[in-house]
Amino acid sequence: MLTSLDLFVREMRExxxxxxxxxMDGSRDEAEKLVGVAQKSEVGGRVSLExxxxxxxxxxxxxxxxxxxxxxxxxxxxxxxxxxxxxxxNNNWMDPQEAKKRMxxxxxxxxxxxxxxxxxxxxxxxxxxxxxxxxxxxxxxYVALSMRIMSRVGKQAIERIGNSSDFFRGVHSxxxxxxxxxxxxxxxxxxxxxxxxxGYGGNALLGKKCYSLRIASYLGYKEGWLxxxxxxxxxxxxxGKVTYFLGxxxxxxxxxxxxxxxxxxxxxxxxxxxxxxxxxxxGEDKQLYAINPESGxxxxxxxxxxxxxxxxxxxxxxxxxxPTLFTNxxxxxxxxxxxxxxxxxxxxxxxxxxxxQKYDRNSGKPAAHPxxxxxxxxxxxxxxxxxxxxxxxxxxxxIIFGGRRRDTIPLVYEAEDWNSGVFTASILGSETTAxxxxxxxxxxxxxxxxxxxxxxxxxxxxxxxxxxxKRIEKHPKIFMVNWFRKDENGKFMWPGxxxxxxxxxxxxxRIEGKTGFKKREIGLFPEENSIDLSxxxxxxxxxxxxxxxxxxxxxxxxxxxxxxYARFGNKIPVDLRxxxxxxxxxxxx
Ligand code: SAT
Ligand code: MN
Numbered sequence: 001m002l003t004s005l006d007l008f009v010r011e012m013r014e015x016x017x018x019x020x021x022x023x024m025d026g027s028r029d030e031a032e033k034l035v036g037v038a039q040k041s042e043v044g045g046r047v048s049l050e051x052x053x054x055x056x057x058x059x060x061x062x063x064x065x066x067x068x069x070x071x072x073x074x075x076x077x078x079x080x081x082x083x084x085x086x087x088x089x090n091n092n093w094m095d096p097q098e099a100k101k102r103m104x105x106x107x108x109x110x111x112x113x114x115x116x117x118x119x120x121x122x123x124x125x126x127x128x129x130x131x132x133x134x135x136x137x138x139x140x141x142y143v144a145l146s147m148r149i150m151s152r153v154g155k156q157a158i159e160r161i162g163n164s165s166d167f168f169r170g171v172h173s174x175x176x177x178x179x180x181x182x183x184x185x186x187x188x189x190x191x192x193x194x195x196x197x198x199g200y201g202g203n204a205l206l207g208k209k210c211y212s213l214r215i216a217s218y219l220g221y222k223e224g225w226l227x228x229x230x231x232x233x234x235x236x237x238x239x240g241k242v243t244y245f246l247g248x249x250x251x252x253x254x255x256x257x258x259x260x261x262x263x264x265x266x267x268x269x270x271x272x273x274x275x276x277x278x279x280x281x282x283g284e285d286k287q288l289y290a291i292n293p294e295s296g297x298x299x300x301x302x303x304x305x306x307x308x309x310x311x312x313x314x315x316x317x318x319x320x321x322x323p324t325l326f327t328n329x330x331x332x333x334x335x336x337x338x339x340x341x342x343x344x345x346x347x348x349x350x351x352x353x354x355x356x357q358k359y360d361r362n363s364g365k366p367a368a369h370p371x372x373x374x375x376x377x378x379x380x381x382x383x384x385x386x387x388x389x390x391x392x393x394x395x396x397x398x399i400i401f402g403g404r405r406r407d408t409i410p411l412v413y414e415a416e417d418w419n420s421g422v423f424t425a426s427i428l429g430s431e432t433t434a435x436x437x438x439x440x441x442x443x444x445x446x447x448x449x450x451x452x453x454x455x456x457x458x459x460x461x462x463x464x465x466x467x468x469x470k471r472i473e474k475h476p477k478i479f480m481v482n483w484f485r486k487d488e489n490g491k492f493m494w495p496g497x498x499x500x501x502x503x504x505x506x507x508x509x510r511i512e513g514k515t516g517f518k519k520r521e522i523g524l525f526p527e528e529n530s531i532d533l534s535x536x537x538x539x540x541x542x543x544x545x546x547x548x549x550x551x552x553x554x555x556x557x558x559x560x561x562x563x564x565y566a567r568f569g570n571k572i573p574v575d576l577r578x579x580x581x582x583x584x585x586x587x588x589x
Pocket of ligand 1: 251
């Protein structure tokens, strides 16, 4: 008898008409074979993968994308629910029938002359009841290899699926990588994504943002859990106690650096569990528990170096899991290594830029694309937590929210309680970065860092957060941070990176009740001298400025929040509305 999986493959074969079908088993032999294929196969006149210097970067390969295909395409990303209201003003919406008709038009026969890779995969550790079964088809060997790093691909997924028809279906083709024929269509009610015309991570590795956030957030809404754009990390104290945190930041705000941080304060250690996505469930003991559905890092290369993120550099040089991929970095011709801004202080003399041209250092342009990436297994990470594969996940004591803001938002503050925390997270704003195509540097509201990833109406999503809060007894503390505040001269006031641990330490002290707070207009602030600044040369005035609430800035902020809330009409929960009007009163607007 044919299983649902067989039927899906058959349906895909009939639609896509590939020359060959390859079903992935997830083995290392298979990876070696596919790497071999990628080193020969041409995409737009370029081979898909080039081997890098094996001594410097073992088991590593270079991929250059089409210049038009370097980031998520939010304007081409749709959530296709029965009604427009279900998708909400936070999503582009198309009628599901119309969307499918359009996509089938693109997909029909698109794999003629190509191989269809069938990727059975599990998001989450396969024995966990929180893990989910998925299948993606693709014609990109780069995507197939990337998926193998980012998720558990192969036999275990096929076994888990068995005769069941309950699995996520993803259909992907790079087509001819034409931005005019590019769409990423989500059908949350059918557990389906159709993605055409892009090979870029967030558009093409369907286990990532498409499934584990957009579709899963909708599943979580229906089933009583949360799928969030968050890191997961354990902070170990000198006494050996580990406290688990979640952290939500918009793309390219340093999430990956935070979760691989080497603390500046003696005796502490950070254990890494995830750098991008957390699935959060209410445990039997009425606490929140989080798992990372992914098994790899798809991290931004620029800014990553031995000074800023030594653990990631070690991860990239580890050869436990095969292979590691680099996409759209520059290449140092001298020794055939990937190069990007921030990996070394000096610029090598003989560089090829991310488009393969000889790099002109006087051009004023970076050599690596600002959104160039590495794709590497989490098992290569030396600080991987021993609890990473824990079937239940890890219990959460703190949730950190943060954005990239040159002004307004203080270095750190704490929300008074769960609902105030949900409010604080709902008003999160950040300057736009290179991870999504579009203009850089404008502030946009990005509640819970989920604006581009929430697969349903964000008003309903806020209700859902408040509801989850009602179901737990031991609430994690909720914090807001901003590492990016600048002074009058446009200089960052806080050094960031390693020193961020000083703030994490303050949070630990708050969680353990070792330090008090000063209550101010927007939340609870550190008491005088409660942030550990030992061995750190920062002036008292600078700290005051970092923690300052500027009333004029906040008046502007409140009107931006109101504008944002207004888009959701009466979908915004009354409780959040009340928080906003209280804030308005406090600032006299
Ligand atoms: O969406 S991606 O995963 O490609 C990158 C990001 O924005 O986090
Ligand atoms: Mn992300």
